[in-house]
Amino acid sequence: MKSSVITFPGSNCDRDIHVALTKFGFINRLVWHNDNELPKSDLVVLPGGFSYGDYLRCGSMASKSKIMKSLINFAKSGGMVMGICNGFQILVETGLVPGVLLRNKYLEFICKNVFIKIQNKENLYFKNLNKDIFEFHIAHNEGNYFCTRDQLNEIEDNNQIAAYYCNINGKTDEKYNPNGSLKNIAGVFNKEKNVLGMMPHPERMIDQSLSGDDGALFFKNLINNIK
Amino acid sequence: MKISAIITLKKDVLDPQGKVIHQTLDGMGFKNVNELRQGKYFEIDVKEDDPKAAKEIVEDMCKKLLANLVIENYKIIEPQ
Numbered sequence: 001m002k003s004s005v006i007t008f009p010g011s012n013c014d015r016d017i018h019v020a021l022t023k024f025g026f027i028n029r030l031v032w033h034n035d036n037e038l039p040k041s042d043l044v045v046l047p048g049g050f051s052y053g054d055y056l057r058c059g060s061m062a063s064k065s066k067i068m069k070s071l072i073n074f075a076k077s078g079g080m081v082m083g084i085c086n087g088f089q090i091l092v093e094t095g096l097v098p099g100v101l102l103r104n105k106y107l108e109f110i111c112k113n114v115f116i117k118i119q120n121k122e123n124l125y126f127k128n129l130n131k132d133i134f135e136f137h138i139a140h141n142e143g144n145y146f147c148t149r150d151q152l153n154e155i156e157d158n159n160q161i162a163a164y165y166c167n168i169n170g171k172t173d174e175k176y177n178p179n180g181s182l183k184n185i186a187g188v189f190n191k192e193k194n195v196l197g198m199m200p201h202p203e204r205m206i207d208q209s210l211s212g213d214d215g216a217l218f219f220k221n222l223i224n225n226i227k
Numbered sequence: 228m229k230i231s232a233i234i235t236l237k238k239d240v241l242d243p244q245g246k247v248i249h250q251t252l253d254g255m256g257f258k259n260v261n262e263l264r265q266g267k268y269f270e271i272d273v274k275e276d277d278p279k280a281a282k283e284i285v286e287d288m289c290k291k292l293l294a295n296l297v298i299e300n301y302k303i304i305e306p307q
Contacts, residue, residue, distance in 0.1 A: 057295055064292065093295070100297045107243050146240065148297060180241070 001026050001226050004041040006071070008033045008062045013048035013085065013203065020203035021045070024219040033065040042226050043080045044071060046087030048139070048201060058101065058142045059089030068094060080124060080226070081195045085140055088187070088197035097188050097197045098155055099147035104140070105180025111139040113212070114178055116163040116186045116200055117170045123193035124225045125162070133170045134163075134214040136200035138178060143199040145181035145188070155188060162187035162196055228273050228281040231304040232289055235266035240298045269293060278305055 003026040007014045014030060021028040021043075029039050033051075038044060052061035062068075075081045075096050083091035091097045104110060117133050118126050147155065155161055164172040164184040177184045179199075187198025205215030236242050242264050249263040271288070275281040282303055289301035 056293070060292065060295070100295055102241065102298065103243055105241070105243060107247060144241075146298060151297075 001042045001223055002040060003028045003043040003045065004031045004039055005029070005045045005047055006031045006033055006065075006067055007047070008049070008051035008065060008090075010051045010053055011047050011049035011086070013201065016201075017045050017047045017084065017203045020206050020215065020219055023206060024216070025223045031067060033062065033067050035067050036070065038067065038070045038074055041074070041079070043082065043222075044074060046071075046081070046083040046090050048085030048087060051086055051090065054142070057089075057093065059086060059091075059093040062086075062090045063093035072096065075190070075195050078192065078194050082125065083195075083197040084201055084203070085138075085143075085199055088199055089142065091195065091197040096195045097190050098151045098160070099145055099182075099185075099188060101140075101142045101199070102144040102146050102180075103142050104144050104178075109139075109141045110143070110178050112137070112178070114138050114186075114200060115166050115168050115170075115176070116198075117166040117172060118163050119161045120159045120189065120193070122159070123189065123196075125193075125196050125222060127221075127225050129217065129221050131217075133166065133168070134200075134202075134218065135168075135205065135212050136202055136214060137204040137211065138200050140179070140199055143179040143181065145185040145199075147182065152182065158191050160189045160191060160193075161185055162189050162198060163200070228275055228278060229306055230271050230273055230281050230285045232269045232271065232285055232293060233266055233302045233304065234269070234289070234294045234299050235302070236264055237298055237300055267293075 163186040166172040202215035245265040294301040
């Protein structure tokens with residue numbers, strides 16, 4: 001299975017996701033944002049980081065990069081695109097997934113492990129996972145998911161909410177909302193579910209001795225789903 | 228021709244920075260503030276002499292990059 005990770009000026013999780021994808025069997029390529037064409041890929045990942053120094057709005061500059069034309073075509077023709085953290089911010093700026101990511105409610109950069117509950121498993125990202133609650137890491141300043149009331153109705157009706165912040169038992173209460181996200185939303189899909197944006201970093205949880213292995217479960221399952 | 232654009236958060240979007248600035252002003256003794264919202268201001272020198280055309284160019288910029296219309300409004304200020 002082939003994957004590509006796009007590196008923007010200021011990306012800093014591109015190597016981590018490259019290591020994770022490679023560890024679980026993807027043949028991954030790092031692609032420069034200024035390239036015109038995506039290499040042939042089964043999955044494209046927009047990594048975390050601070051593309052373009054978060055100028056103007058997080059992800060806004062990267063969303064207009066040269067490579068994005070090819071990426072948007074790829075996504076619109078059904079290709080799998082996953083944006084993690086800054087990658088999620090880039091995806092909302094392209095309009096591929098609905099909503100925006102605002103500054104965290106309490107104006108703090110948050111760096112900690114959180115639990116998320118997978119809401120929708122009828123897609124290639126989460127299909128066949130044998131549990132619903134995952135411990136992933138978050139590290140962001142602008143992860144406060146927001147969308148208009150109409151958009152919220154639409155994403156709820158179309159099952160586009162991918163995951164909610166919750167506690168270890170899967171309770172999705174405001175208490176377990178780290179950043180003020182609307183309804184505790186941690187990730188959303190596009191309508192067709194081939195594009196996923198989420199704030200948590202599965203690639204930071206791929207080694208039991210370092211952090212945890214919920215990310216390992218996710219990537220092992222992901223490659224099996226794509227095969 | 229110089230055109231300015233002001234980007235503000237829409238009314239129902241939380242503005243935590245504006246809130247903190249409001250609180251700080253309050254702490255400094257400025258007790259007469261009802262509400263404070265923070266926004267962005269752009270000065271753009273457009274290579275265009277016709278004010279209408281210049282305004283249209285900046286409007287297009289606002290829609291496509293400078294503002295995110297899910298959460299922000301833009302207002303274009305024509306040269307005096």
